[in-house]
Amino acid sequence: MDLNGEQNVAAITFPDTGAWDKWNTVFRTLPLSAGSNMLTLRTEGTGNGICLDYFYLWKAAGEPVxxxxxxxxxxxxxxxxxxxxxxxxxxxxxxxxxxxxxxxxxxxxxxxxxxxxxxxxxxxxxxxxxxxxxxxxxxxxxxxxxxEVPVLTVDLAHTYRPVTHVASGMLYGLADEGRPADEMIAAIKPKNFTQMAPNGIHLPNEESTPTGDALKVAPIAARHGATVTIRMPDIYPTFPYRWVSWEDWYAKVTSMVKATLNSGATNIYAYEIWNEPDWTWNTAKAGPFTVGWKRTYDLIRALDPNTRIMGPSISQYNENFLRIFLTYCRDNNCLPDIISWHELGGPEGPSTPYIKEHIARYRQLEQQLGIPPLPISINEYGAQIEEGVPGYMVQYFAQFERGGVDTANAAFWFRPGRLSNLITDSGEKNGGWWLYKWYGDMTGMMAMTTPPSRGMTLGLDGIASIDPDGQMARVLFGGTDGEAVIRVKGLLAYPFFGEKVKVRVEATPWYGVDTAVDEPYLLFEGAFDVINGEIRVRLRGLKRSWGYGMTITSFDGMMREPDPIPMRYEAEDGVVNHAVVWQSAFASEGRYVGNIDFSDSYVEFSAVRVDTDGLYQLEIGYANGTGSPSTHVVTINGKSSVTVTYPSTGGWINAVPNMGNRKTVTVVVQLKAGDNTIRFAKGKGFAELDYIRVVGSALSSPDE
Known part of the structure; x- marks a missing residue:
């Protein structure tokens, strides 16, 4: 026997077992190394053979067993x-x-x-x-x-804060007058916008001209009851920022503060001294960030003793950074008026469930350092793949509302002036806008919600409000597929509900950032008996990326029929062969199939149902970033095939910046009554596949 390249470490003799179907065992002690070891058995010139079945390893005597x-x-x-x-x-x-x-x-x-x-x-x-x-x-x-079916519990008798639409803010949500239109802003009742420094020359996400000057858009925000945070380092043209000198920075800060004071704006939330200093502050040239913070803080206070100062706005919750920062600020009389950090998801994906822990640990840190509770601003939230997606955004709403955050702004991953991806490239409402609109409709007091226990994974969550004056309760929820139960208790605390309540449930879909949604779908209206002060509403067919809104009022005897929901077949739900499922906020349901690049690559949709035999129009959501037309070969029920041509879309589905790269084409196909199988295989060039939809017969026009 050889061990790890050393020959003849041990010799093994295998006694005769008397027959080939009889077995025995032999034992040897070997000096193995930690980790992987290589054992080699070699014959020593004998013509006899053996049948080898298995071997076990265990530690020698004296070792744990x-x-x-x-x-x-x-x-x-x-x-x-x-x-x-x-x-x-x-x-x-x-x-x-x-x-x-x-x-x-x-x-x-x-x-x-x-x-x-x-x-x-x-x-x-x-x-x-x-x-x-x-x-x-x-x-x-x-x-x-x-x-168990997941249960979201709403306790209307447990109210914990007034409705202030904490999470309705946006980073660079406003570009300039008319971008976005006032009617798009008004309905979501935004609380705060974080915007570019006054007279800045910042070009975010490859924009060609500066946009979103805080003082220029402050009147727009004020019209809609919102405040504005001034992001001071965005006076520089690029991100990450390129530090010049302290003389240059002092001049910039002085200019920004004086411009703010001279503007007469009364809705400035705070000066944000720096953005993500944990990786964008140039310590080599500017010195330690804490010292730089103190120097900037003192300059601002000398010029403007009243407007609040926010910081440190680190890229993620980092308790060690905050401990050093706050200890220095406490000892040097430069504590921020508002504490801030970002919640942009973990390195491997979204991390909404960790926010509760972050807030609790921060409050403990304040107590340890003897610092009074500061308002918290999560001035950027949401991973790139989540931005605008209702089923993800509502989970952030829940964490920020229950956590007592003062303001929270959805991040800005793509284009400015689109309310953080709530508006399509043509300026229309998408599915995410309707979730924020429902959020804006909330009035009265926030009521406590308790999500199902699931550890640190994403899933069902939501928020609720109760307005005794309006005699209505609202619940927003999402984040799960399949079935869920919404348990609403505490109804007896409000006599106006009576013994029977009317429940209305609507759904706002996610068809991608640039797909307009004219109205949410009505899933149902129904009457529920109040039993022991509560109702349980069981829902089926939920989609993880969609958002859902429930209203509860006293029963009025009026019912409306539910809306039909157009059937979409998602590429990621089909059979995907030698291709890759990716996530993107620009895709329908938040996912799509890419890398359909090989001769054996395909996506196959099954159970595509129509009522009668005939020719049908098939809408295909796709992206083609090659700059030239590409094709797929589409096979119907394993027989007939048609080639679909995809014009260039100017980029791929998850491109940054994204100029509406997910487009649609329509092709006529022959389908049979009942279920059909449709396969898309690689043709010429390359294309990404998002979804398909039967939109009508070949002689009719699409239904939307």
Missing amino acids: LTSIRFTSPTILVEPGKKTSATVEALYSDGSTAALSREVRFVSSDEQVAFVDPGGTIIGIAEGSATITALYRQYTATVTVRV
């Missing part, structure tokens, strides 16, 4: 139709543990409730409980799996 196994969670929760993973670990005689990933077998006590595959992936099938058993050698462990 395996005593049992266990699941890492005492109970596992999973939703119907969703997946989760079961993790098993080994326990050793010295109290240590180690994860087990191989040779563990899993068995479900009831596969009609919860199915488990060989790798430990658990799939919720139907509501109920099941026991999952793990088997490893002679050891076993069990865990209870509960399959």
